[in-house]
Every structure is written in C-alpha cells, then in structure tokens.
Amino acid sequence: MKVSLTLNGQETSIDDLSGAERLSSVLRESCGARDVKVGCEAGDCGACTVLVDGEAMNACIVPVAQVANRHVETAAGLHRNGDPDAVRVASAFDAGGAVQCGICFPGFLTSLVALKRQQSQPTEAEITDALGGVLCRCSGYRKLIDAAVSACDGSVPRTECDALAGSVGDAVARVDGLPRITGDQIFGDDIAPADALRLRVLRSPHARARFTIGDTQSWVSHHPGVELVLTASDVPGVNRYGVLPGFEDQPVFAESEARFRGEAVAAVVGEKAVIEGLDLNDFPVTWEPLDALVDMPSARKPSADALHAHAAENILCRGRVEKGDVTSALASAEFIKRGTFETGFVEHAYIEPEAGYASFDGERVSVFGCTQAPVMDQEALAGILDLRLAQLRIVPTAVGGGFGSKLDLSFQPFVALAAMRLKRAVRMCYSRQESMQSSTKRHPSRIELSIGATRDGYLTACDFDGEFNTGAYASWGPTVANRVPVHASGPYAYPHYRARTTGVYTNNPPAGAFRGFGVPQAAIALELLLDEMADELGLDPLAFRQKNALQNNVPTATGQCFSQGVGISACFDALAPHWQSLNAEAAAFNNESAPRYRRGVGLAGGWYGCGNTSMPNPSTIKSALRADGGVVLHQGAVDIGQGSNTVIAQIFATAVGCSLHALELISADTDITPDAGKTSASRQTFISGNAARLSGLSLRRELLAALGAPDDADLVFDPNLTGARLGDAFWPFDASALPLDNAGYVICVEESYDPPTAPLDENGQGEPYAQFGYAAHLVMLTVDTALGTVELNKIVAAHDVGKAINPILVEGQVHGGVAQGVGMALMEAYVPGQSEDLHNYLIPTIGDVPPIESLIVEVPDAHGAHGAKGLGEHVLIPTAPAILNGIRRATGARLRAIPATPDAILTALRGDELVEE
Amino acid sequence: MGYVLVATENELQDRLANGGCRVAAGMTDMYPSGQLPGSTESVVDISQVSSLRDISCTDGAWRIGTTVRWSDVRVYPWPAGLEMLAEVASQVGAVQVQNAATVGGNLCNASPAADGMPVLLALGATVELWSVRGVREMLLSDFITGVRRTALEPGEYLRAICFKNNEDAVASAFCKLGLRQYLVISIAMAAGQLRCDSAGCVSGISLALGACSPVATRLSDIEASIVGKPVSKSLIDEVTAERVASVISPIDDVRATAAYRRDAAVHVLRDTLARLVEAVA
Numbered sequence A: 001m002k003v004s005l006t007l008n009g010q011e012t013s014i015d016d017l018s019g020a021e022r023l024s025s026v027l028r029e030s031c032g033a034r035d036v037k038v039g040c041e042a043g044d045c046g047a048c049t050v051l052v053d054g055e056a057m058n059a060c061i062v063p064v065a066q067v068a069n070r071h072v073e074t075a076a077g078l079h080r081n082g083d084p085d086a087v088r089v090a091s092a093f094d095a096g097g098a099v100q101c102g103i104c105f106p107g108f109l110t111s112l113v114a115l116k117r118q119q120s121q122p123t124e125a126e127i128t129d130a131l132g133g134v135l136c137r138c139s140g141y142r143k144l145i146d147a148a149v150s151a152c153d154g155s156v157p158r159t160e161c162d163a164l165a166g167s168v169g170d171a172v173a174r175v176d177g178l179p180r181i182t183g184d185q186i187f188g189d190d191i192a193p194a195d196a197l198r199l200r201v202l203r204s205p206h207a208r209a210r211f212t213i214g215d216t217q218s219w220v221s222h223h224p225g226v227e228l229v230l231t232a233s234d235v236p237g238v239n240r241y242g243v244l245p246g247f248e249d250q251p252v253f254a255e256s257e258a259r260f261r262g263e264a265v266a267a268v269v270g271e272k273a274v275i276e277g278l279d280l281n282d283f284p285v286t287w288e289p290l291d292a293l294v295d296m297p298s299a300r301k302p303s304a305d306a307l308h309a310h311a312a313e314n315i316l317c318r319g320r321v322e323k324g325d326v327t328s329a330l331a332s333a334e335f336i337k338r339g340t341f342e343t344g345f346v347e348h349a350y351i352e353p354e355a356g357y358a359s360f361d362g363e364r365v366s367v368f369g370c371t372q373a374p375v376m377d378q379e380a381l382a383g384i385l386d387l388r389l390a391q392l393r394i395v396p397t398a399v400g401g402g403f404g405s406k407l408d409l410s411f412q413p414f415v416a417l418a419a420m421r422l423k424r425a426v427r428m429c430y431s432r433q434e435s436m437q438s439s440t441k442r443h444p445s446r447i448e449l450s451i452g453a454t455r456d457g458y459l460t461a462c463d464f465d466g467e468f469n470t471g472a473y474a475s476w477g478p479t480v481a482n483r484v485p486v487h488a489s490g491p492y493a494y495p496h497y498r499a500r501t502t503g504v505y506t507n508n509p510p511a512g513a514f515r516g517f518g519v520p521q522a523a524i525a526l527e528l529l530l531d532e533m534a535d536e537l538g539l540d541p542l543a544f545r546q547k548n549a550l551q552n553n554v555p556t557a558t559g560q561c562f563s564q565g566v567g568i569s570a571c572f573d574a575l576a577p578h579w580q581s582l583n584a585e586a587a588a589f590n591n592e593s594a595p596r597y598r599r600g601v602g603l604a605g606g607w608y609g610c611g612n613t614s615m616p617n618p619s620t621i622k623s624a625l626r627a628d629g630g631v632v633l634h635q636g637a638v639d640i641g642q643g644s645n646t647v648i649a650q651i652f653a654t655a656v657g658c659s660l661h662a663l664e665l666i667s668a669d670t671d672i673t674p675d676a677g678k679t680s681a682s683r684q685t686f687i688s689g690n691a692a693r694l695s696g697l698s699l700r701r702e703l704l705a706a707l708g709a710p711d712d713a714d715l716v717f718d719p720n721l722t723g724a725r726l727g728d729a730f731w732p733f734d735a736s737a738l739p740l741d742n743a744g745y746v747i748c749v750e751e752s753y754d755p756p757t758a759p760l761d762e763n764g765q766g767e768p769y770a771q772f773g774y775a776a777h778l779v780m781l782t783v784d785t786a787l788g789t790v791e792l793n794k795i796v797a798a799h800d801v802g803k804a805i806n807p808i809l810v811e812g813q814v815h816g817g818v819a820q821g822v823g824m825a826l827m828e829a830y831v832p833g834q835s836e837d838l839h840n841y842l843i844p845t846i847g848d849v850p851p852i853e854s855l856i857v858e859v860p861d862a863h864g865a866h867g868a869k870g871l872g873e874h875v876l877i878p879t880a881p882a883i884l885n886g887i888r889r890a891t892g893a894r895l896r897a898i899p900a901t902p903d904a905i906l907t908a909l910r911g912d913e914l915v916e917e
Numbered sequence B: 001m002g003y004v005l006v007a008t009e010n011e012l013q014d015r016l017a018n019g020g021c022r023v024a025a026g027m028t029d030m031y032p033s034g035q036l037p038g039s040t041e042s043v044v045d046i047s048q049v050s051s052l053r054d055i056s057c058t059d060g061a062w063r064i065g066t067t068v069r070w071s072d073v074r075v076y077p078w079p080a081g082l083e084m085l086a087e088v089a090s091q092v093g094a095v096q097v098q099n100a101a102t103v104g105g106n107l108c109n110a111s112p113a114a115d116g117m118p119v120l121l122a123l124g125a126t127v128e129l130w131s132v133r134g135v136r137e138m139l140l141s142d143f144i145t146g147v148r149r150t151a152l153e154p155g156e157y158l159r160a161i162c163f164k165n166n167e168d169a170v171a172s173a174f175c176k177l178g179l180r181q182y183l184v185i186s187i188a189m190a191a192g193q194l195r196c197d198s199a200g201c202v203s204g205i206s207l208a209l210g211a212c213s214p215v216a217t218r219l220s221d222i223e224a225s226i227v228g229k230p231v232s233k234s235l236i237d238e239v240t241a242e243r244v245a246s247v248i249s250p251i252d253d254v255r256a257t258a259a260y261r262r263d264a265a266v267h268v269l270r271d272t273l274a275r276l277v278e279a280v281a
C-alpha cells in the first residue's frame, strides 16, 4: 500500500508498504528522518517520540498505516521549521547544560513541545509527567528539568553563556550541543549508505551448549536474498580478541561451544527486507545444552568443568596489594567490624544500541560506528581480519552512551568481515535484546571485609577479599582485579592493609568496564562497614571519616605519598554544613510523621585514580593553522557524551590564546587524528587535556616564531589569526610566506602527554597513578517501612576536580553518575534470560532522581592541566553506599547486597538474614 | 497473513466474519511481545474506528468504547466515585504509551499486571462482545479467565466496557506499587470505590487487587465486613492479612517475590481504603 502523510509540514508519500511497518523505521529509512532515534523498539525508552497530530507517540510501536493522512512532526523538523516552542526549548536545553550524549533528546524535545502546545504555562510536575516516558542514561535529568522549567516560563539565560570566550573555567555550552538536542547528531545507526546490506547475528539461546552448524549452503539456497553466512571458519585472522594484551580469549564467533546466552555463533547478510524478515529458527544449527556454571560458587567447585583450557579452577587472574601485617593488626585491634557483601550484574543500558557499518575498497576496510576506543578497535580488527593497521580506518560516530562497554568490540568484526567478503557496505544495529545479552556488564562481586580500629576511632587495619565474576571472557576483568586492591582502602589511611581479588570465569555475559572498574562494588562494602563502625564507636560518621581521611604526605594503601593534591578532607568539609542541616531536617520529620515513614541521611566517600594503573597511557593531540589563519584542533578523544569535545577544546583554546568559538574541531578518525587513547578511566580531561594544552602552547610558540614576534606577544584573532601584538607593535600574519602542506596547513604540531606512574612491586606497592580525584556524597531519603520503598529527597555531592575546566559540564557528569548510582542501589539487576530489555531491566526515570546539589571542590593537582583531575568514574562511586547508609540510618535495616529493592529492605528490616559479626 | 487498518465497525465485522484474523488496537502490548502485526497471523487494526472510541453516560450507565485510549480516560471529567479512572490512566506507562494504549487492549491482553483490571472490577464492569453469532454481555470477572486467557471466541471482539456509577458513590482511589515512577509494571495495585448513606455509614464498598493472582480479584469478605459501618479510620483494620491471603495466590517473578507481594498487597489495600475514608472525612 501507499501511505501519504504530512511530515514536518511537507506532503510525503511512501509506496510498497504493508502498513504494519514501524513508523520509526519508515521515517528513518524511507523519509531520511534520522533524527528519530531508536533505543528499544518496544515503547520502553521514548527516544523515538514523534508528534502525531500534535500528540507524543512512540514511533517504534506505531504501524505506519495509522498515520496515513495525518501530521507527523519530528525533533529536527520542528527545530528546522522554527517551531517557536521547539526553538525555545532546544536553546534552553543547550544553555542549561542539559544534554550529554543526546540520543534521548529528540524524545524530550518532542514530548515537551506536545505539552507546551496543550498548556502554555505548565508546572514542574506537569513537565516531569510529560517527560516521564523518555529514558536518559547520561544526564541524571535534573538539568533538563531546570531547563524545561525555564523554557516554559520564558526565562532562558542564553545570553550569559554565549558571551563567554570558552576559556578554562567558563561554563560555556557544549560545542556540539544543539545537534545532540535536535537529533541532527549522527550516531552509529545513522550513517550507513542507503544501499548497505544488513547483517544479523545468530546467538546462543543457552548459557552453555555444544553446537554444530549444518549445511549453510543449502540453507542459503532456500533463502533467496541471503548473500552470505559467516561462522568461525570464515575468520581470516585469529578468532580471538580481548582488550588487554595476554587476555585475548573471546572469539568473534564461538567455535564449538557457546559459553554464554547471547554469544554469537553465525551471521547472515543480505538486503534489508530479506534479513529483517528472516526466521532464524530454521538456521541449520543443532544445540546440545550443557550444565552451565551460572555463578562463582559453581565455577569454583573443584569438580567444575573449566570454561577455558588455560584457566585452572576457572580463575582468570588475581590481584593483591599488601602493606604491614594485617593478620596481627586485626588480632590485636581494639575494635573490629566484619561483613560479607554481594552485588550482581549491572547493565550499562545506554540508550543507543551498538551500531555501525563497514565498507571495503579492495585494499582497506573502513568502519564507522559508535566506539569509545577507535585505536584499540583498529588493532583488534587487524588481528581478526589479518590486515595491517594501515589497512583499517576507524571513524567513530557520536556515541549514544558508553560508560565503559563500548570500549570492547561488538558489531565491528561482523560488519568488517562481511564487507571484505562481499566488497559492499554492510550495516548492523544491535537489537535491544542482543545488546543486553552480549555486551559487557558490571562485575558481580562477593566481598569479605574486616576493618580494625582503636576505641577512639583510628583505623588500624583493613583486610579485603573480593571475588569478581568476569563472565565467560576476560574483557576488563584483569583491570578490575588490579584496580580494586589499590582502591578498596577508600580515601583513608591504615597502617596495615591487605586486599586480594580473584577474577572468576562463569557462563555469563562478559563483565567488563563500567564506570569504576569494580571500585563502586568495593566502596559499598567499605563505606557500609565504616558507617556501622562509627555508630558502634559512638562517633559521628562524618567526623570519623575525617579523622581517617588521607592527607598530603600520608601514604596510600600502595605506599604512594602525594605531597599535594589530596582532596578528600576538603570534600568532607564541604559536606559538613549540609550534614548538619539535613540531619536536623530528618530528625524533625521523624518526630512529626507517622512511624511508618522514617527519614535518614547517608554519607559515603570515594576516590579514583585517573588513567591506567601503572602502565604507559599517552594521548597525542595534533593542531594546526590553515592558510586563512583558522586554527584547527585534531582531537582523537571520543566524546561519549561526557563533554570532552568541549573541555579539551577549552584547554587548547586557552593555551593558544584564542576563543573556543574560533576553533575548527576535527573529531576522531584514525586516518587524521593521532591516538588520544580510549575514553575510560577518567583520563580524557587529565591526559588528553594535558596533551591539548601542550599542543596549544606549541602551536602558539610556532605561530609567534613564524610571525617573528617575541614570546610574550599576544596572538590576535578575528576570528582567524591576523597577527601578534605587544604594546604598540604589531606583526601581521601573511600566509604566503609559509609553505602549505598536503592537508592545507601552514603550521602543524603534535604533542603527547603520558602521566608519570611507577610499576607496583610484588606486594602491590608503588605509584599506580599520577593523580586521584576525590568525592563524597550525602543522601537524605525516606523509607516507607510498610512497603520497603525508598523516596530520595535530596542528594548533595562534593567533588574535588582540581580545577573545573567547565563547571556546567562537571555538574552534568555529577548528576549522571549519581543517577546511575541511584539505579545500582535501588533497582538494577541484570539476570540473563529475565531482564534482557528495558521493560524488565529498570533504570531511573525522570521521577526517580531527586534534586542534586553539586559542590565543586578545587584542590589543584600538579599534574593536571590547570590543576584539573578526572571525574568520569568518581561521580558514581559514593552514591550507592550513601543510599544504603541512609536506609540504615532511617530504619536500622542493614543491607549486604544490592539492589535494595523493597523486598530486600523489608527482609533486612526484619533482620532474618544478617547472622554474622 | 497480512495487516489491514479498518475505518468502520462494519468493515471489521466483515473481516471477522470471514475468520482467521486477530484484532489489534494500540499495539503497545503486541509490538513489544514480538507479535509484529501481520508476521504470524492476519491482523485487523481497529485503532481508527471512531464508533469504538467514545465515552458516554446515559442514566448513570457508563460505556467506554474498546479503543478509548488511556490518555482519553486521563483527561475525562469523571464524577465522584470514578476519579480512579483518571488516576489509573495517568499511571499506565507514560504519556506516549497512554496516547496509543487502549482500555480494551489492556483487558484483552489479560496480563495479571494490567492496571485497568482492578479499577474496572471494582466498578463491577461488564463487557460487550460481538461476533457473527450475535452480541453478548458478560461480567468482566468472567471475561478474564486466566493469565493471558479470555472468554473471547474466535471471530469475536470486545466492543465496550460498561458499568453503573451508583448515586451514593462518594470516592474512589487507585494505588500502584512499582519500582520506579514512570514506565513501570505494577508489583501490586489496588482500586476501591466507597459509597455512603446520608447517615455517614458505608452503603457499599468495592475493593480489588491486581498482580497478586493470575486474575485480579475483588475482596468480598472485606467488603462485606465494612458495609453498614460508619465511615472512619477504624475501617482499615478490616483489611487483615488473613482475609487478603485467602483470595490471592502471588508468584515470584522479576519484579518481586511472592512473600513480598503477600505483605505488600495488604498495605496497598489499606492505603487505598485510607484514601477513600480521608476523601469523605
């Protein structure tokens, strides 16, 4: 059938439809409206929201026939057409720092326009109701609520932020904010050429199974339009990859045994309609399900089968940090607290599923799509495809949320291999289910912790033993095993310390990097025990932490002594007045309210080392001057929504001495940007920021030299370089005097930065990081002791960032991390086979994140650019333990596992579970 | 197999009379559960049939057409005793879902967690079904026969949901317990309507619970124990754990354990009753 509709004011008709096609798919693929983003195809995320006759609808679950002869409006269309509500709202979102990755924002924009049209002056409650159907995993929602309120009451503080030059310290709007809000931003599934073939992966329905693949040729011959089937035997190079040298254990396609539910065993490629319509149930594969090792206890049984021949007892690796004599210190401690803690799989749940495409020109493979680590992808693909590095080009698109999981390969080897075989562009987008089944997760953990202290509250010893479930493959498991022992102490000093970790293989999806590499799990154990200890010693929990907080010149667990930059005390100090007032507020509430509702305030601290652990970790940043005087920044660090495109450019612009707005920004592409390392481990502001500063300084030096001006002259831009000035003297810029290179540049520089670290010795002693960042959070909450539900009332988050390069982006990171901490503490539990979609795997909605007050603390670090420290992981670490502590302070319920669902809270309240200590 | 969007009830009835097809409305249950329209069986989309999309009231007899959407219910000016309809409507998923999802679809999908069920059960609703064999009416409590099972026969469709609003109805309330604020399937939910006589005594009450048994249930023992008593907070004591336990049969699922549901059901019911009493006081 043919469907005619008015799309963004234009009459449009589409032929050859059954009518049942998803409206989202027709708009994106037939009408070119790639601003309609797709996160779940199930009505669960709202990213695909469009207006149908003015009403907000999930385009992914509307059959296209329903919109025949109706008006459909999309985010970018509304904005492009100058819809006054859309323009005002988008501008408020942009100026208010509301957006991060932006994959969800077309949903917010359209939903808010729908509300504005019905009601010109909506209240905040009406705004949240109108936006409640859109999930955002990055932003924590608070800034977008504030921006929406300001857009609705007409007060958009736009001019203030536009007047800023974008130097270090300026709260400028993102350099790339607006397209992220309107949906014009190109993400992984938005870039493939129209004629690209589609690829679908066949995955194991069993946690563990032997399988044999039958006659695929005959299957293909019965399925016209299928052009190619790929299995393990088609991998030209090594069918093994990993993110860490020496731990490459994951096959692109399983070879004879699938080790987790969702593991890839084959792929099929063909035209869109054919591939989408295929019923893969008749694919020639026979499964022989085997007993799966579903958790760590079963994998550690002496009788358990080995998942991998190389890993005896299913142990991936171990980590250890030890100083002093923990055993005797605990034996003689005046006071001891012990506890056992468990956490489960947590899913990243970014709204953008893994997506991209590859093409092959006979010589080189190019891969376009979402990734956090283009150069790592390039290296891994070279091994898998048996190509030289130079034969691979990786061009990252915008990333619709990563949080660590898009460091690992996903769609890349499939499309690259298919493109090579077919010499055609091949495209794929993970379904929500396959994204959740097969992408990496946060490591489940089982932690035993003992802490010793003196009666007057000085910590004497800490003994930590943690098992981390790495799933079927190593991924970042070794990093977790190494990072956790360094961080399990928290930002506190102990004379005696021992932390041991074990990574364990099980038949589960691989656990990898997720904001904090195991540190958030360790922080839960530590901060809960510290809090209980404070009570039992009769000490104020904040004062107790302050008493034991690390200071300059006090050795850390690895014996590292920082002579400067230790900022945990400053964070606790910043919280102190809030701790007082919120506790008073909670006490007053408890006096007045029915006993059913109990309010409490919880506290937790945290720290995180920025960059790789004791390993080289350089970033390189290139910059240049065009013949017309324009300054160009080649910036290979991938902005996964956290704002590095803006922050790194601010640092660079400040070093050069020009305005942020004058820069031409060239983003990551392995052909034209040098390696700025992966976007992880809170390293981009710190490490790439430093490289950008060096690159900017070096460009400035070369420019002055080329102009013949002295070192202390100012460069003059308008907005391009016109010359240099010192006092009355002026040296004009004349490009003709300079040689032009192939790229069209007259001057080009490249600078690198690698933070100073030192290897750890056999006891884990040494200097693992050049800097740590510090954080402390307070949560006020109310527990309904009849239902076990928790209402979060307020969160105060203090972060020592050294120097806030862009305060509004710092706050955005804080809000987003806090929201993920809220989810981890209260609702998130990934169970293979049960919560493989966003309907059953619950992440916080706009109604679940309370007001957040963000306190920016600046204890400068000697190594950071302008004193800046990393922030990406710190923001999540203290939230969950602060919430759990708040629940205990409110009700006495001692929790030993997350998530603290109503069910778990009631059980803990009854105390039936906790027989220990 | 195929998909067809019909514009009128006549067209729908012709299709059904010919057999072999399934009715679809807002498709908010069908798409996500993988029943892509047209992929496995022929689908007739009734979402645009205007005669099925009316809310009307004649002489106290209410009729909600099957394709009335939750967003229509949310904004309808319900009189005292029916406010809970707007309340439940505003808690089905979120705005986008409410703009597509229909009341009839919620019932026909027969999920134990369908939020509309306890509310309409509490109103003693009946359903009107059509097939070539004729029109029949039955109690909603007879219509839903089990988890994902209804009394619909092949070729039959749900036309409307009907109920009376008693003149003495003074208040109604819906309480939903879920793990987050929006877009959440209930762990348990309760609905109730309170009727009062001129002396301030309970002339009638209906209470229903959802998500705690294969099909949402009325709490008739508790209702009987309340009728005739003066409206006061002490009515809440009639909601005892034993009385609730005797009519529910909760299960463990991803959202909660059966044991938790057994406890929570009691509190959700008490909260509902407390709100009814408060509304009168």
Ligand SMILES: Cc1cc2nc3c(=O)[nH]c(=O)nc-3n(C[C@H](O)[C@H](O)[C@H](O)COP(=O)(O)OP(=O)(O)OC[C@H]3O[C@@H](n4cnc5c(N)ncnc54)[C@H](O)[C@@H]3O)c2cc1C
Residues within 6 Å of the ligand: A042, A043, A044, B022, B023, B024, B025, B026, B027, B028, B029, B030, B031, B032, B066, B091, B092, B093, B094, B097, B100, B101, B102, B103, B104, B105, B106, B107, B108, B109, B113, B114, B115, B116, B152, B156, B157, B158, B159, B183, B184, B185, B186
């Ligand atoms: C993100 C999301 C959130 C949700 N949240 C909630 C929630 O909070 N609470 C809740 O209760 N539900 C929720 N749902 C489920 C769903 O939206 C509701 O059950 C909705 O009311 C179903 O209506 P529909 O018109 O979309 O049904 P459809 O999907 O069109 O149909 C559902 C079933 O009913 C049958 N059917 C529909 N109409 C008729 C008819 N007239 N005659 C015969 N058979 C018919 C169909 O064949 C199908 O089997 C949610 C769904 C989504 C996607």
Ligand code: FES
Residues within 6 Å of the ligand: A037, A038, A039, A040, A041, A042, A043, A044, A045, A046, A047, A048, A049, A058, A059, A060, A061
């Ligand atoms: S893609 Fe439509 S709701 Fe998620």
Ligand code: FES
Residues within 6 Å of the ligand: A099, A100, A101, A102, A103, A104, A105, A135, A136, A137, A138, A139, A351, A400, A401, A641
């Ligand atoms: S900004 Fe909302 S999901 Fe990334």
